[in-house]
Every structure is written in C-alpha cells, then in structure tokens.
Amino acid sequence: MTQQEINENNKLIAEFMGGKIKSNNSKIYPDLFEFPIDLLNECSEWPTTALIYHKSWDWLMLVVEVIWGYIGNRESIFYFENNECSIIPITDGFDSKQDCYEAVIEFIKWYNKNK
Numbered sequence: 001m002t003q004q005e006i007n008e009n010n011k012l013i014a015e016f017m018g019g020k021i022k023s024n025n026s027k028i029y030p031d032l033f034e035f036p037i038d039l040l041n042e043c044s045e046w047p048t049t050a051l052i053y054h055k056s057w058d059w060l061m062l063v064v065e066v067i068w069g070y071i072g073n074r075e076s077i078f079y080f081e082n083n084e085c086s087i088i089p090i091t092d093g094f095d096s097k098q099d100c101y102e103a104v105i106e107f108i109k110w111y112n113k114n115k
Contacts, residue, residue, distance in 0.1 A: 001054075010053050011031065011051070012108055012109070013053045013104065014033045014046070014051055016066070017035065017063060019033035021033060031047060031049075032046070033047070057097060060097065
C-alpha cells in the first residue's frame with residue numbers, strides 16, 4: 001500500500017469516526033481533521049499525515065468498537081466477499097493488524113454505500 005493510499009484510507013476512517021476537515025490556510029497541513037472528542041485523550045485536531053490507524057492497535061480498535069456497535073455483536077468480526085459484509089466468530093480472528101485495517105476500510109466503504 002502506498003503512502004497516498006494509506007493517507008486516503010486514514011482520511012476515510014477519520015470521517016467515519018466523526019472527523020471533519022477544518023478550514024485552514026496552512027500549507028504544512030492542508031487537511032486538518034477536527035474531531036468532536038479528543039482522540040485517545042491527546043488532542044482534537046490531527047493532520048491527515050499524522051493519523052495512525054494503520055500503525056496503532058489503540059487507534060484501530062476505537063474504530064472496531066464503533067463497527068461492533070453497528071453490527072450489534074462484540075464477539076464477531078467482519079469480512080467482505082462479493083461486496084457483501086459478513087460476520088464471522090472472533091475466534092477465527094485477524095491474522096494481522098494489516099488484515100484488521102483492511103477489513104475496517106472495506107466495512108466503511110460498504111457502510112457508506114449502504115447507510
């Protein structure tokens with residue numbers, strides 16, 4: 001995955017999590033996300049390039065918690081086959097953080113199409 005793809009995916013997640021692009025004239029951080037609550041009790045504003053959903057289990061699990069709320073089951077995870085969201089028991093698990101990250105991205109794309 002390229003850095004541009006990572007940035008776009010992290011931007012997609014940030015929007016799903018309630019982040020809004022804040023108007024600013026900064027050439028350093030043209031895409032500054034403002035979140036309604038402090039993300040991980042750190043700050044409420046993050047540039048796209050500083051979003052670390054792809055690197056941090058802490059950040060990624062915040063998103064998984066929200067997704068579990070939508071699917072109504074904390075004991076399952078989600079995957080996609082033929083553009084359909086499916087639920088599988090959590091005992092099957094994700095093989096890696098990257099698998100989880102990619103599943104989150106696919107869920108959000110599916111959710112945005114079907115909400």
